[in-house]
Amino acid sequence: MVMKRACDIALAFAALAALALPMAVLAAAVRTTSKGPILYWSQRVGRGNHLFWMPKFRTMQIDTPVVATHLLGDPARHLTPLGSFLRKTSLDELPQLWCILKGEMSFVGPRPALFNQEDLIAARTSRDVHLLLPGLTGWAQVNGRDELAIEDKVALDTEYLRRQSFLFDLRILAMTVIKVVGATGIQH
Numbered sequence: 001m002v003m004k005r006a007c008d009i010a011l012a013f014a015a016l017a018a019l020a021l022p023m024a025v026l027a028a029a030v031r032t033t034s035k036g037p038i039l040y041w042s043q044r045v046g047r048g049n050h051l052f053w054m055p056k057f058r059t060m061q062i063d064t065p066v067v068a069t070h071l072l073g074d075p076a077r078h079l080t081p082l083g084s085f086l087r088k089t090s091l092d093e094l095p096q097l098w099c100i101l102k103g104e105m106s107f108v109g110p111r112p113a114l115f116n117q118e119d120l121i122a123a124r125t126s127r128d129v130h131l132l133l134p135g136l137t138g139w140a141q142v143n144g145r146d147e148l149a150i151e152d153k154v155a156l157d158t159e160y161l162r163r164q165s166f167l168f169d170l171r172i173l174a175m176t177v178i179k180v181v182g183a184t185g186i187q188h
Contacts, residue, residue, distance in 0.1 A: 059083035109135030
């Protein structure tokens with residue numbers, strides 16, 4: 001755990017240094033193309049089922065209901081002009097580097113559930129997945145992302161719990177890069 005935390009901090013600082021200018025450009029683009037704040041802060045479930053606030057570049061209109069995207073009747077209707085691009089490229093996730101620095105997230109772990117996704121939270125808790133620090137990416141992310149049913153997502157999260165190691169994390173990070181470049185598994 002100490003080595004993983006040290007790697008998270010070093011990698012987050014390096015990523016912030018390398019991506020500071022692109023993130024500033026994205027922030028300006030979000031601000032100029034739609035009304036509302038640059039960042040969207042959502043309450044998420046962290047390690048031990050403790051709640052924390054997670055930022056993303058805002059991809060949805062400000063009046064969008066606070067539910068998982070797949071539960072919206074017509075998600076495309078709620079997207080900002082840049083929303084689809086930001087989601088397909090996963091650039092909306094970059095502000096989560098802040099949560100990694102704070103120790104609320106890791107680069108690799110199960111994606112943090114929304115506070116109101118009771119079925120996912122309960123399933124993860126019953127399998128001890130809630131003991132893991134949530135991640136910017138994870139085993140379930142690279143094996144289906146938005147396309148996974150809750151049972152499948154939790155099964156993959158449980159597999160990560162059993163198999164977690166430095167090399168497995170590196171494999172997941174490499175797979176994430178491939179998935180992001182190909183915009184694979186993104187529905188909205």
